[in-house]
Amino acid sequence: MRLLCDEMLAGLARWLRAAGHDTALTAPGTPDPAVLARCRAENRVLISRDQSLVGEAGTALPSVLLRGEDMDEHARALADALGLDWTFAPFTRCLVDNATLRPADESDMARVPARSRALPGPFRACPCCGRVFWPGSHVRRMSATLARWRGLDVGPAAR
DSSP, rough: OOEEOGGGGGHHHHHHHHHEEEEEOTTTTTTHHHHHHHHHHHTOOOESSOHHHHHHTTTHHHHHHESSHHHHHHHHHHHHHHOTTTTTTOOBTTTTTTTBOEEEOOHTTTTTTTTGTOOOOOOOOHHHHTEEEEOHHHHHHHEEEEEHHTTTOGGGOOO
């Protein structure tokens, strides 16, 4: 499943990428017709808090309208509407540019703080922006959140 978050959902896009989902993000100020055209061209599901934009998508494009600003509610709504798995492929995509991460090589590892190199890994690098990712305390905290979101009661049977 390929997703597209509108500019208001940059934080959510990072979480979806952390979960391993291919999630594009619109640039600020992108006109609605361009957003819809991108969804069509790239076969993406639109995720937005903009009722007008989701209305324009109509039934021609798959879309999810999110309400409010609570990330737990958004996680529940996406799991319910799309059957989204919050632990699909954790930490396999760059949180910044959505590229699929590759194993870190020696030059990447040289940029990891010395005390972090002793961690069990995996160590990954982004082929686009060059960022290096490793399983520090932030990954443990984020993993716990993703696991919690996966366990949310969702779907018609849970109501």
